[in-house]
Amino acid sequence: MKTKIVETYLSSVGNGKIEIPTLCPNCGVSNNPQNSSMGTAMYSDSVIIFISHICTSCNVAFQTLQRFNKVNGKTESNATMIAVYPSTSTTSFDKKLENFSPRFVKSYNEAFKAEQEGLFSLAGMGYRAAEEILIKDFTWKIIEDGSEDAYKKIAKMNLNNTIGHYFKDDDIYLVSTDVVRINGNGYAHWDKPEDFDDKKQLEELKSYLNIFISVVTTKLMILNPPVSR
Ligand SMILES: [Zn+2]
Structure with a gap:
């Protein structure tokens, strides 16, 4: 699945960059969703955030899990997407x-x-x-x-x-x-x-x-x- 990095504000980490699928997993149209944090889990080496994304094209939500690593106790501002639902891929067109x-x-x-x-x-x-x-x-x-x-x-x-x-x-x-x-x-x-x-x-x-x-x-x-x- 192709992904891209977008900037977003999350209550638990502030302004950060998260990784999302390039195309909406529901409708396959290019993806520029509204993101909102649904839950946060704190670990000694990372912060995991569960995010719901509403696609502006089909208005249907998809979800991702984002991991922000901690370096020397400080949470980094770039996350890696560790899961996405729905996970079926879509076909992209010109x-x-x-x-x-x-x-x-x-x-x-x-x-x-x-x-x-x-x-x-x-x-x-x-x-x-x-x-x-x-x-x-x-x-x-x-x-x-x-x-x-x-x-x-x-x-x-x-x-x-x-x-x-x-x-x-x-x-x-x-x-x-x-x-x-x-x-x-x-x-x-x-x-x-x-x-x-x-x-x-x-x-x-x-x-x-x-x-x-x-x-x-x-x-x-x-x-x-x-x-x-
Ligand atoms: Zn969509």
Whole structure:
């Protein structure tokens, strides 16, 4: 898990630097939480503080244990994170994609969490739902003009129609999104075949979803270049 150092005030040690996950463990969006100390344990060589962090993006709390070492009886101001809960890792995406569709990132990471727990059917349905959000954000804001009218039009379309209508002339978009849609539906079907391999199908679905994510990211990079000419 990637971590970063942030400055914060804690009642028991004053101003200090603590280590937190770079991405919120609940929603996967970059993490700039409000920190509050929930409990302190004093030892001869260190101070351990239990901290609750409220993510400003999803408003859900996660917790960490921070250790401040004591040197010659004096508590240092830099802590090390010794535990985090929830501990499942999240997938990080390009900043441009994160800003473009935070709801996609959140849904993707919910599915990712289910996958890490071994809940493959739930993960499959979750990735399909995440894909739908990204496809609709993409068609609304990039292919269409981002207007209220376009929003209403896209909101009425199901995923199959959205793909057929907007991606019919572009193989990369069409194939990558259709594989995810069809595989994702497979998890939800009551009459799914006996030999349906949840785990294998999920690998396939994720590979094609990754293709779609990278073409969307590429498009966002081309629309927002860091240089002008
Ligand atoms: Zn969050």
